[in-house]
Amino acid sequence: MKIVVGMTGASGAIYGYSLIRTLHELNMDTYVIATNMAEKVLKFECGVSIDELKKYATVLSNQNLFAPVASGSFKTDGMVIVPCSMNSLGAMANGVGDTLLSRTASVMMKEKRKLIVVPRETPLHLIHLENMTRLARAGADIMPASPGFYHHPTEIWELVNFMNARVLDALGIEHELMARWGEKTLE
Incomplete structure (x- = not known):
């Protein structure tokens, strides 16, 4: 599968970073588009530079509207924008395609x-x-970063994995990030 991951300047860079690493572990062909602010938040919140993501995915410049993912003729299986700022969400909702991230979402x-x-x-x-x-009316799935607690998380990664498991489920990608409701006894 070919998956595009967009990261914007909202807090929660750990969600995007973790998803990119998980897609890599699952042998998915992954393309990353990060806004300038996303790069700063990734460094601030996770201590990770955009260059480190190149170990896990093809990193594309948000200014490169000639990138393959900007065209509908380039086959991909989906795009996840995580985290998504209200600024980027507003641009996408209003058909603004002046960056690679918003153009790819439009595609x-x-x-x-x-x-x-x-x-x-x-x-x-x-x-x-x-x-x-x-x-949502245009066909996007809106999945606010609001992890559940019924799996009794004790570490931040369990909360992150909860959200990423839901994203992978929506993409139809098999994973073992967390136990599913009813698969094991939840105490």
Whole structure:
């Protein structure tokens, strides 16, 4: 499978970083697009530079609108934007395609491919909610970064894996990031 992972400047870079590593471990052909602010947040929150992601995926410049993923003729199986800032979400909801990230998201919608948007913001105002609704109506899956707790997490990675497991499920990718409800006794 070919999966595009977009990362924006919202807090929660650990979700994107972990997903990219997991896709690599699952032998997925992964392309990463990070905004300038995403690169700063990744370094600030995770201590990881964008260059480190090159070990796990093909990293594309957000300014390169000639990149293969900007065209519908380049076959991909889906795109996940994690974390997704309200700025990037607003651009996508309003059809702005002036960056590789927003252009690729537009390609996913026009080609009826899987687009998963993982916003990481709270509280939300009406414009945020309306933009999410516009994306959902256009076919995007909106999956706010809100992990569950029924699996009794004791470490931050268990919370991150919960969200990434849900993303992988939405993409139809088999994984073993966490036990599924009913597969083991939850105490």
